[in-house]
Amino acid sequence: MSQVLSRFTHGGSVRWSVASPICCSVILAGLILLAGCGPSTNRYLLIEQSLLAGDPALAAAIVEQNVKEYGTKSRVLYGMDRGMTLQLAGDYQQSNSVLEQAEEEVERLYTRIIRSETAAFLTNDNALPYEGDAYEHVMINVVKALNYAVQGQIQEALVEARRIDHRLNLLSDKVREGSGYRNDGFARYLSGMLYEADGDLNNAFIAYRNAFDAYEEMRGWSRTPAPPSLRADLLRTTDALHLTAEFQRYRQAFPDVAWEPVTTQEQLAQVVLISYNGRAPRKEDIYLDLPISLDALQLVLLNRGLSQSRQRWNRGTDTVLYGLSGQVVRVALPRLVPQKTQVPSESMTLTDLSGRPVAVRSEPALNVTALAEKSLADRMPLITAKALARAATKFALAEGATRGAQQAAGKDAAPWVGLLVGLLTKGLAVASEEADKRSWQTLPDEIHVARAWVAPGQYQVSIQPSGHGNEAQLLTLAPGQTTFLIQRVMQ
Amino acid sequence: MIQNTRGGLRIAACAVLLLSGCGHETKVTRVDAGLVTDLSGRWNDSDSRMVAESMVKEALEYPWLGNFPQVNRRQPVVVVGTVLNNSHEHINVQTFITDLERELTNSQKVTFVAGKGERDEIRTERKEQAMHAREETQKAPGKETGADYMMKGSIATILDEADGTKAIFYQVDLQMIDLESNVKVWFGQKKIKKVVEKKRTSF
Numbered sequence: 001m002s003q004v005l006s007r008f009t010h011g012g013s014v015r016w017s018v019a020s021p022i023c024c025s026v027i028l029a030g031l032i033l034l035a036g037c038g039p040s041t042n043r044y045l046l047i048e049q050s051l052l053a054g055d056p057a058l059a060a061a062i063v064e065q066n067v068k069e070y071g072t073k074s075r076v077l078y079g080m081d082r083g084m085t086l087q088l089a090g091d092y093q094q095s096n097s098v099l100e101q102a103e104e105e106v107e108r109l110y111t112r113i114i115r116s117e118t119a120a121f122l123t124n125d126n127a128l129p130y131e132g133d134a135y136e137h138v139m140i141n142v143v144k145a146l147n148y149a150v151q152g153q154i155q156e157a158l159v160e161a162r163r164i165d166h167r168l169n170l171l172s173d174k175v176r177e178g179s180g181y182r183n184d185g186f187a188r189y190l191s192g193m194l195y196e197a198d199g200d201l202n203n204a205f206i207a208y209r210n211a212f213d214a215y216e217e218m219r220g221w222s223r224t225p226a227p228p229s230l231r232a233d234l235l236r237t238t239d240a241l242h243l244t245a246e247f248q249r250y251r252q253a254f255p256d257v258a259w260e261p262v263t264t265q266e267q268l269a270q271v272v273l274i275s276y277n278g279r280a281p282r283k284e285d286i287y288l289d290l291p292i293s294l295d296a297l298q299l300v301l302l303n304r305g306l307s308q309s310r311q312r313w314n315r316g317t318d319t320v321l322y323g324l325s326g327q328v329v330r331v332a333l334p335r336l337v338p339q340k341t342q343v344p345s346e347s348m349t350l351t352d353l354s355g356r357p358v359a360v361r362s363e364p365a366l367n368v369t370a371l372a373e374k375s376l377a378d379r380m381p382l383i384t385a386k387a388l389a390r391a392a393t394k395f396a397l398a399e400g401a402t403r404g405a406q407q408a409a410g411k412d413a414a415p416w417v418g419l420l421v422g423l424l425t426k427g428l429a430v431a432s433e434e435a436d437k438r439s440w441q442t443l444p445d446e447i448h449v450a451r452a453w454v455a456p457g458q459y460q461v462s463i464q465p466s467g468h469g470n471e472a473q474l475l476t477l478a479p480g481q482t483t484f485l486i487q488r489v490m491q
Numbered sequence: 492m493i494q495n496t497r498g499g500l501r502i503a504a505c506a507v508l509l510l511s512g513c514g515h516e517t518k519v520t521r522v523d524a525g526l527v528t529d530l531s532g533r534w535n536d537s538d539s540r541m542v543a544e545s546m547v548k549e550a551l552e553y554p555w556l557g558n559f560p561q562v563n564r565r566q567p568v569v570v571v572g573t574v575l576n577n578s579h580e581h582i583n584v585q586t587f588i589t590d591l592e593r594e595l596t597n598s599q600k601v602t603f604v605a606g607k608g609e610r611d612e613i614r615t616e617r618k619e620q621a622m623h624a625r626e627e628t629q630k631a632p633g634k635e636t637g638a639d640y641m642m643k644g645s646i647a648t649i650l651d652e653a654d655g656t657k658a659i660f661y662q663v664d665l666q667m668i669d670l671e672s673n674v675k676v677w678f679g680q681k682k683i684k685k686v687v688e689k690k691r692t693s694f
Contacts, residue, residue, distance in 0.1 A: 100581075104531075107689075110655055110689050110691070111689055111690045111691060111692065111693050112691060112692050112693070113692075113693055113694070114692055114693065114694050115694060155575070155576055156576075156581060158577075159576065159578065159579060159580065159581050162578070162579045162648075163579050166579060166650050166652070170652055170653075173653065
């Protein structure tokens with residue numbers, strides 16, 4: 001290689017074209033080195049194993065140990081993963097602290113850095129700082145609100161409810177009606193529960209109504225209808241606020257829903273179970289190898305056949321093959337792989353000191369996989385256009401470098417120099433192509449909610465199927481008190 | 492040889508350009524505690540201090556404070572109730588309350604007594620004294636000073652945001668309530684408006 005370089009630098013009149021291919025190669029190589037920020041499969045595998053083993057503290061520690069692997073480009077993702085695992089480990093204060101930092105980072109990333117954008121255009125989107133999807137931003141506030149609620153700090157949880165409202169209002173201004181994620185039924189439903197826990201029935205009603213409207217609006221793709229308990233909430237709050245017209249409308253819309261008036265429930269205590277079930281979808285690459293000659297087409301088909309027989313992509317082989325061919329342009333796009341929960345619902349039983357049980361079933365309140373799929377589908381046209389433009393640019397740069405090197409090398413050395421530089425630059429162009437597979441993978445697949453109103457007193461709580469976070473809890477409930485419980489079910 | 496060097500320099504320049512921007516430095520500067528430092532647009536120490544000073548000034552100018560000593564021949568005793576955070580931020584309300592207490596106490600026109608949160612600790616200490624301290628140094632129970640007024644309030648925000656520009660409107664409301672008659676003798680209000688602009692692109 002040093003011989004090739006010294007030969008190039010001895011060229012006289014072709015000095016610019018000599019420096020140019022070398023520079024292009026250096027740029028490509030450098031950018032690839034800088035862009036190596038893709039998510040690690042092992043990291044999430046270890047986290048999931050820890051959660052499966054019922055050791056969320058270890059999961060939180062794994063996230064913390066991998067802080068360097070997340071890197072500066074994935075500070076938001078690190079905060080989200082760490083915040084979530086710390087919540088499951090019961091360290092709610094620390095969880096809120098890191099999630100607050102993640103939220104501040106999201107705000108900071110509003111300003112796009114042109115240097116990062118250029119690097120990403122020449123390599124892949126992993127060179128960009130991870131901003132997170134809109135639904136993930138809302139989930140940051142949801143997880144924070146739950147952290148405060150579990151600690152009984154309803155006033156602080158309401159700060160998060162207000163932030164959720166602001167965030168969703170901004171989103172609904174930005175996203176056209178009926179075209180994407182612009183509202184969040186679960187986030188608004190949780191806000192309603194928090195306002196009601198604080199005794200603010202007016203704001204609770206507004207949040208419940210917004211939640212119901214959001215569930216209806218998202219019904220086409222969210223795979224989650226409005227939970228029956230939300231319908232009872234609407235009837236109860238409209239009745240208590242003497243909103244006669246609204247009450248009649250909801251009564252007609254939900255004739256079968258059983259509900260109790262506020263005057264009855266004020267004397268009772270409420271237990272809210274939030275169950276995180278399953279695992280959020282992960283992302284993987286789909287490679288589109290675009291041949292620009294018949295020979296290249298045959299090569300792609302042959303390589304595809306071999307890859308299918310191997311059941312996996314081999315990026316090293318692809319890099320060498322396509323680099324040698326010089327006639328294949330690779331485009332990488334992300335694809336979601338769902339990891340669905342096997343638990344359709346939970347049963348929460350509260351048993352008082354006399355052994356009398358009160359049992360309620362949980363209802364699905366949020367399908368995170370559906371949100372992730374919608375979010376990716378909405379962004380896919382832009383991701384594809386960017387990937388195609390990037391692939392074309394990388395190919396043109398590699399082609400320019402190869403031809404420049406051939407010219408500089410002179411007639412005798414041109415063929416092998418062209419082959420070498422082509423292999424290097426086009427191979428690098430193929431090797432550097434990778435989809436941005438980052439996402440908040442420590443989220444669950446679904447969130448279920450169960451709510452029980454019981455007379456004040458002491459209760460033993462049991463949940464089936466049981467996950468981590470609710471082991472044989474004994475609760476002492478006061479009149480009007482709302483207690484939040486969180487559990488994680490990995491199945 | 493010169494051209495060789497130039498080529499090398501060019502490559503080195505490319506590499507330096509790529510690796511530039513990775514470093515960072517921490518710079519610490521001591522500033523006066525009274526200096527206004529608006530960094531993020533959120534509620535900060537300057538807001539807390541400025542609102543407290545302004546509210547106290549307003550409270551002291553109103554006649555309720557003059558009327559009380561004339562009738563009772565002593566300073567009014569005030570206890571701080573709840574200052575509710577109805578905002579979009581996790582504001583440390585205690586800092587704001589301490590600012591208010593300090594300003595009002597230093598005015599020497601009002602006496603403050605311990606609020607609900609502090610009283611428990613003090614009562615526990617008195618119980619401990621009754622058991623463990625010398626008799627002549629023990630503080631007897633039932634000699635607390637009852638408050639004449641309770642100061643309550645709220646901090647609320649209204650947000651408006653579009654295209655990277657955010658307008659934050661803070662409204663702080665405080666009221667002094669006569670504990671005997673429930674009459675509101677003073678109502679103070681302070682508003683702050685901030686505009687935070689974020690650039691969409693940067694180099």
